[in-house]
Amino acid sequence: MRYRTDFNPSLLGTTPDVLELGPWRLHYLAFASSAGDSREPVLMLGGAFQSFRSFANEVQELLAEHPVILLDLPGQGGNLQEAGELSLEQLADLIAGFADSLDLPPLMPIGLSYGSTLAALFASRHPQRCARLLLSGITAFGRPGSRRLLEEGLSLLAEGRQQAFAQAALNNLLNPQQLQHTDVAPAFRKALLRQMQRLSAAEIARYQQNSQRLLDFTGFRQHPQCPTLVLAGEFDHFTQPWEQALFAAACPQGRYSLIQGADHLAQFERREACAALYQPFLRGEPVPEQVSGGRTLASQHLTQLERRSEARRRPQLPRAQLRHAEIGSWSVEVSELGFFGGKLNAALPTGLPARGWQLQWSDRPALEILPLQHNNQGFSFVTLHSDADASGALAAQLQPAPLSACA
Incomplete structure (x- = not known):
């Protein structure tokens, strides 16, 4: 590998280098303090809506101590090559092919959101190629x-x-x-x-x-064996803190740090707190137990985190209408309600449709919901939040301050 030594943030928007592995094209940019740097490089793997430009701050911070490689696999980031036939495991194997082709030393992947699953699979399937692993927003999507x-x-x-x-x-x-x-x-x-x-x-x-x-992924058959640090935002609803803690607990050398005042994009929302935790980790030093805005949990606590991500209470007006355009409407009683879901009671028929449901109070916009567990007394549900007005009305119902219309 020959690294570029002229990094500045504007270069993250330039045409990347391309490595061809059979029919697949891998896009990458690689930077270091010296062109022939032989140290273990950090490998950045972003989420579904992230490009190389997303990592300008991280690259600048990391370059002082590590080579940094930004990689877009087929169908990821700025790489527009279609790869619908490739599974998550096959994409992870392409990372190993990338490392082999460029004769790289063991990598230190940083995987965020969607990229965290790819990074974790790479580490578990190719342990000889992975020195350390940093993940944020990791889940097996089993919830x-x-x-x-x-x-x-x-x-x-x-x-x-x-x-x-x-x-x-x-x-x-x-x-x-x-x-x-x-x-x-x-x-x-x-x-x-x-x-x-x-x-x-x-x-x-x-x-x-x-x-x-992600939906086809059946879960990790084995977990990364290398030192692994999982960063979780305390308010992350998409990949909830307890899910990420269970993943860290399953890693033989796993550590788990909770980032205060962050949700799914913890590394961008609380940069200083995250950096104070991951920079020592990447240097091979112990992860700090406490930093400003973050704390590392002891391993014995990782399986004991609360699994309810929000308080759910009986609403002041529990009577509502449950409607479905094809099969009718029912008067129901909402026994539990939160912003992201709840539970309703009603005598409903069996074989309910999986989608197309609306929950409505007389003076509020209809709320789209998705049934989960169903029995003869009703069902639990998650809220879709596909309509800003309905989301705002629900927020106002749950707390005095309404949700902004653009949220």
Whole structure:
């Protein structure tokens, strides 16, 4: 590997280098303090809506001590090559092929969101190629609610309901109930919403392929054996803290740090706290037990985290209407309600449709919901949040401060 030594953030938007592995093209940029640097490099693997430009701050911080490689596999980031036939495992194997072809020393992947699953699979399938592993937003997508929301997102895109898809995706990635803690700028939320509303046909196809890979993934047969650090935002609803803690607990050398005042994008929302934890880790030093804005949990506590991500209470007006355009409507009693889901009681028929349900109080916009566990007394549900007005009305119902209309 010959590294570039002239890094500045503008270079992250330039044409990347390309490595061809059989039919597949891998895009990358590689930087270091010297062109022939032989130290173990950090490998950046981003999430579904991230490009190389997302990592300008991280590259600048890391270059003082490590070579840094940014990699886009087929269908990821700025790499537009379609690769719908590749599984998550096969994409992870391409990372190993990349390392072999360029004769790299063992890598230190940093995997964020979608990229965390790829990084973890690479580490578990190719342990000789991985020195250390840093993950944020990791999950095996086994939680029923997260799977239903991912499936519904694919259905909305297939139906051409891109506005509804974007609204729902935004509210699951960035927890709107915790904005006073996460300090996510309204401008950032608007920009991300616009980005998802304006996905091209090719970008939609790529998102569908990536999401289907996650749904097809049956879980980790083995976990990374190398030193592994998992960073979790305390308000992350999409990949919840307890899920990430269980992954860290399954890694023989796993550590887990909780980032205060962050949700799914912890590394971008709380840069200083995250850096104070991962920089010692990448140097091979012990992970600090406490830093400003973050703390590392003892291993014996990782299986004991609370699994309910929000308080759910009986609403002041429990009577509501449950409606489905094809099979009718029922008067129901909502026994539990939170922003992201709840539970309702009613005598409902068996064989209910999986989608198309609305829950409505007389003076509020209808709320799209997705049933989960169903019995003869009713069902639990997750809230889709595909409509800004309905989400705002629910937020007002749960707490005095209403959700912004653009959220």
